[in-house]
Amino acid sequence: MSGEVLLRGVELHPRQGPVDCRIRRGVVAELGRRLRPRSDEFVARCDGGALLPGLADHHIHLAAMAAQRASLDVSALSREALESSIAQAVAGEDGWVRAVGYDDVVHGDLDRTVLDSWNRVLPVRVQHRSGALWLVNSPGLERLGALSAAHDGIERDTAGRPTGRLWRADAWLREVVGGRPPSLRAVGTRLAALGVTHVADATPDGGAAGVVQAAVRRAELPQRVMVMAAGSDPPPHPRLSVGPLKLVVADHALPDVDDLVGRIRRAHADGRPVAVHCVTRTALALTVAALDRAGGLDGDRVEHCAVADRAAADELAARRIRVVTQPTLVALRGDDYWERVDPGDRADLWRYAGLLRAGVRVAASSDAPYGDPDPWACLRAASERLTPSGRVLGADERIPAEVALRGMLSPLDDPGGLARRVAVGRPADLVLLDRPLREALRAPDADHVRATFIEGRIVHGAQYLG
Numbered sequence: 001m002s003g004e005v006l007l008r009g010v011e012l013h014p015r016q017g018p019v020d021c022r023i024r025r026g027v028v029a030e031l032g033r034r035l036r037p038r039s040d041e042f043v044a045r046c047d048g049g050a051l052l053p054g055l056a057d058h059h060i061h062l063a064a065m066a067a068q069r070a071s072l073d074v075s076a077l078s079r080e081a082l083e084s085s086i087a088q089a090v091a092g093e094d095g096w097v098r099a100v101g102y103d104d105v106v107h108g109d110l111d112r113t114v115l116d117s118w119n120r121v122l123p124v125r126v127q128h129r130s131g132a133l134w135l136v137n138s139p140g141l142e143r144l145g146a147l148s149a150a151h152d153g154i155e156r157d158t159a160g161r162p163t164g165r166l167w168r169a170d171a172w173l174r175e176v177v178g179g180r181p182p183s184l185r186a187v188g189t190r191l192a193a194l195g196v197t198h199v200a201d202a203t204p205d206g207g208a209a210g211v212v213q214a215a216v217r218r219a220e221l222p223q224r225v226m227v228m229a230a231g232s233d234p235p236p237h238p239r240l241s242v243g244p245l246k247l248v249v250a251d252h253a254l255p256d257v258d259d260l261v262g263r264i265r266r267a268h269a270d271g272r273p274v275a276v277h278c279v280t281r282t283a284l285a286l287t288v289a290a291l292d293r294a295g296g297l298d299g300d301r302v303e304h305c306a307v308a309d310r311a312a313a314d315e316l317a318a319r320r321i322r323v324v325t326q327p328t329l330v331a332l333r334g335d336d337y338w339e340r341v342d343p344g345d346r347a348d349l350w351r352y353a354g355l356l357r358a359g360v361r362v363a364a365s366s367d368a369p370y371g372d373p374d375p376w377a378c379l380r381a382a383s384e385r386l387t388p389s390g391r392v393l394g395a396d397e398r399i400p401a402e403v404a405l406r407g408m409l410s411p412l413d414d415p416g417g418l419a420r421r422v423a424v425g426r427p428a429d430l431v432l433l434d435r436p437l438r439e440a441l442r443a444p445d446a447d448h449v450r451a452t453f454i455e456g457r458i459v460h461g462a463q464y465l466g
């Protein structure tokens with residue numbers, strides 16, 4: 001569809017009556033009452049449905065989402081079912097059995113020996129649900145040449161033999177396993193159906209970022225994408241940008257603080273803020289200390305910030321360090337967090353309202369495929385904070401859905417900053433809902449998304465407009 005569209009009767013502001021919106025040449029060309037249709041445009045009756053700027057997901061892993069589609073999802077399986085599915089699995093195109101969603105609490109500890117007892121014929125790799133760890137059986141380790149490989153993430157026993165645990169080794173795995181990168185088309189289509197027009201790809205490795213950039217250039221992925229990997233220098237493209245540099249302060253092995261300071265300084269010298277993965281209290285303290293020594297740069301941010309007490313929130317606010325959080329992880333795993341953390345940390349888990357009260361700029365995101373990519377589920381999770389068992393995790397941390405929505409409307413390079421607006425001359429990156437906003441936010445649901453536009457092109461809902 002050419003994208004010359006007249007949307008009749010949309011809600012822009014709850015207190016004003018419906019207006020018409022003309023989309024032309026990729027921008028919002030006109031807003032007003034009773035615009036006269038032109039001969040070359042589609043006219044769509046919108047019946048007072050809200051028209052919003054397209055939603056931004058401030059932390060996502062696109063290539064991993066695509067790879068997950070070609071994997072065995074074991075997250076809902078019992079240990080017995082996991083065992084039999086690995087035993088009976090067939091290899092994918094690259095000769096591997098690839099499984100995702102392994103959970104150490106549900107499935108118990110896994111290593112090479114356990115996996116071998118299930119399947120010692122095919123190379124098998126199983127990803128931990130956090131994305132930080134892969135478990136590999138002996139045929140897999142052999143195929144990877146893990147015995148002699150130099151990668152730091154290859155855990156070894158005292159005799160120097162790989163245990164089958166590979167920590168944060170995605171880039172290395174991709175290189176050694178090889179094969180065709182998965183298509184991002186289905187991922188882009190799914191996000192468009194959810195109303196997502198902007199994404200920040202938080203994958204630190206340049207290989208994955210390259211796959212994503214190529215997909216945007218080939219128009220396989222319609223969204224605007226900000227990449228956060230090292231060495232990201234995309235040739236100019238209207239839908240690609242380079243964001244803060246993603247740094248990982250891993251939970252299993254804290255980095256040397258001098259090393260972290262050095263990496264922050266180098267990023268800042270290149271003009272890039274940093275986005276530091278921090279899950280534990282210690283990781284956050286280390287990151288703040290390192291940022292203090294390196295000196296801050298506007299745009300520096302902390303990813304996840306899963307444990308932050310009041311003092312930490314004040315420190316973040318004073319330094320204008322933003323936080324990009326993931327409310328759906330509370331909805332998916334809140335009970336595990338509750339049980340696994342030190343009881344003293346429970347009040348400080350996945351805070352949102354408390355960070356805002358302290359003056360921190362916060363935006364929600366999905367961390368898909370490790371969290372739920374649905375932003376409407378994210379709005380529900382942020383306002384309810386219900387765990388799978390129905391417990392409210394941190395009642396004081398709940399925020400109204402419209403506040404979480406504002407974070408999703410903030411620009412990719414300013415998460416938690418001023419929301420983008422629908423205004424004449426602005427790019428037509430838009431979501432049209434089937435009802436007024438207030439009604440939609442009463443029970444946020446992706447079903448309310450009627451159409452999605454990026455650069456004025458309809459990327460979801462053409463059947464409705466046509």
Ligand SMILES: [Zn+2]
Nearest residue numbers: 059061202367
């Ligand atoms: Zn992530």
